[in-house]
Amino acid sequence: EVQLLESGGGLVQPGRSLRLSCAASGFTFSGYAMTWVRQAPGEGLEWVSTISGSGGSTYYADSVKGRFTISRDTSKSTVYLQMNSLRAEDTALYYCAKDLLTVPDAFDIWGQGTMVTVSS
Amino acid sequence: DIQMTQSPSTLSASVGDRVSITCRASQSINIWLAWYQQKPGKAPKLLIYKASTLGTGVPSRFSGSGSGTEFTLTISSLQPDDFATYYCQQYNSYRATFGPGTKVEIK
Numbered sequence: 001e002v003q004l005l006e007s008g009g010g011l012v013q014p015g016r017s018l019r020l021s022c023a024a025s026g027f028t029f030s031g032y033a034m035t036w037v038r039q040a041p042g043e044g045l046e047w048v049s050t051i052s053g054s055g056g057s058t059y060y061a062d063s064v065k066g067r068f069t070i071s072r073d074t075s076k077s078t079v080y081l082q083m084n085s086l087r088a089e090d091t092a093l094y095y096c097a098k099d100l101l102t103v104p105d106a107f108d109i110w111g112q113g114t115m116v117t118v119s120s
Numbered sequence: 121d122i123q124m125t126q127s128p129s130t131l132s133a134s135v136g137d138r139v140s141i142t143c144r145a146s147q148s149i150n151i152w153l154a155w156y157q158q159k160p161g162k163a164p165k166l167l168i169y170k171a172s173t174l175g176t177g178v179p180s181r182f183s184g185s186g187s188g189t190e191f192t193l194t195i196s197s198l199q200p201d202d203f204a205t206y207y208c209q210q211y212n213s214y215r216a217t218f219g220p221g222t223k224v225e226i227k
Contacts, residue, residue: 035216037164045156045164045207047216059214062121095163104214106154108175110163 002026002109004096009114012086020081020114022096027109029077030054033099035107036070036081038092038116048094051079053102064090086118122146122210124219132227137198141222143191143208152212155184155193158221159204167206168193198224 008020022034036048049070050059058070069082079096093115097107123146133139143153151171156164166175168184171191181196195202203226208219 037218044221045158045209045218047209047218050214050216057214061215100169104216105211106166106169106209107156107164108166108169110165112163 002098004098004109004111006094006096006111006114009094009116011117011119013120014087014118016086017082017084018086018116020083020094020096020116022079022081022111024077024079024098027098029072030074031102033102033104034070034072034079035097035099035104036079037095037097037107037110038090039095039113040089040092043092046092049081050099050104052104057103059104083116086116088118090116091118092116121215122149122213122217124208124210124217126206126208126219126222128222129220130223130225132225133198134227135198135200137227139195139198139224141193141206141208141224143186143193143219145189145191145210145212148188149210149212151187152210153184153186153191154209154211155182156207156209157202157204158207164207195224 035050051070067085072079093113095113096111098109099105155168158164172184
């Protein structure tokens with residue numbers, strides 16, 4: 001069964017850091033790009049970042065560029081989102097998603113999300 | 121960045137109705153558009169990609185059309201399980217963007 005399991009969310013103070021993880025199973029991990037999408041409480045979906053299947057290319061939304069870093073570890077079938085200098089507006093449910101291709105594409109598999117709350 | 125709009129923002133309909141949701145892009149995105157369904161407390165589900173290709177396991181009452189800047193998601197006969205929020209998403213650029221969503225409510 002194809003599955004994505006996010007972890008690492010929690011309550012963090014503004015300006016601090018947090019690292020999210022997404023463990024993948026049931027498919028050839030290196031064959032697909034992977035993406036993080038977030039959803040603030042009561043709001044719509046916001047694309048955050050994508051990493052290519054090879055890990056050689058990364059893409060970021062302007063709202064997180066320079067603060068967040070996406071990476072992947074093929075040996076662990078895991079994608080990460082390192083979030084630095086967190087702000088209140090980063091509070092959201094963070095979803096990990098699998099792209100249809102090795103390059104950025106539509107997202108066919110989603111995890112259940114991990115909640116990040118930025119508050120003092 | 122490419123901006124996406126959706127209309128209507130809310131749609132009230134009855135079981136059995138044919139409903140359509142429109143999504144517009146601020147510039148041409150060819151056919152690189154996807155539609156997702158999201159129910160409260162759940163992750164989004166891929167319905168349509170490449171504007172008109174049905175996702176795996178998606179019922180045939182869902183269909184997508186369009187190219188360039190204007191796209192449509194149609195549900196041919198609304199079922200009780202279809203009451204949800206629907207999002208379009210462009211992936212023409214490697215910086216994806218979502219539309220604001222359309223909530224389909226029971227009339």
